Amino acid sequence: MTTEEPSAAASLQVGGKDDALEQRLEAELTAFNTAATGAAQPEEFSVRVTAGDGELLGGLTGWTWGGLCGVELLWVGEDQRHAGWGSKLMRAAEEQAARRGCTDMIVSSYTFQAPAFYRKLGFREAGRLPGVPGGHADVYLHKVIGA
Numbered sequence: 001m002t003t004e005e006p007s008a009a010a011s012l013q014v015g016g017k018d019d020a021l022e023q024r025l026e027a028e029l030t031a032f033n034t035a036a037t038g039a040a041q042p043e044e045f046s047v048r049v050t051a052g053d054g055e056l057l058g059g060l061t062g063w064t065w066g067g068l069c070g071v072e073l074l075w076v077g078e079d080q081r082h083a084g085w086g087s088k089l090m091r092a093a094e095e096q097a098a099r100r101g102c103t104d105m106i107v108s109s110y111t112f113q114a115p116a117f118y119r120k121l122g123f124r125e126a127g128r129l130p131g132v133p134g135g136h137a138d139v140y141l142h143k144v145i146g147a
Helices: 020-037 086-098 115-120
Strands: 043-050 056-065 068-076 102-108 126-128 137-144
Touching: 043 086, 056 086, 068 086, 086 102, 102 115, 115 126, 115 137
Parallel strands: 068 102
Antiparallel strands: 043 056, 056 068, 102 137, 126 137
């Protein structure tokens, strides 16, 4: 087995946010994933709640790909929590996912955030990374849409 050595002219750089690198990596990985799965490119979506004066009360961002819907971010303003907006945002995301042909949804939530909220919506814990961040855990949740 032969392992290629890195080119002497190549260099490794560590830096801050790099939009050009991010775009290139997304394009390369999307092409690889599409070739491996036959699934089309991921499609992003958003759901927002705004007050009559235009103030943002809450929102959700996510994506769909290959029958899977991933919730990236979900936030509801502190003064609007427990008013049902989180559930409404998630229902709207689930409906959007179903329209796009998805059968499953996934979300990640730290233990100090809202794993119990997602469980109430029918999500089940699929995995857990203990100790991060700072002694908490990252909880991975899954739901079969329509179940």
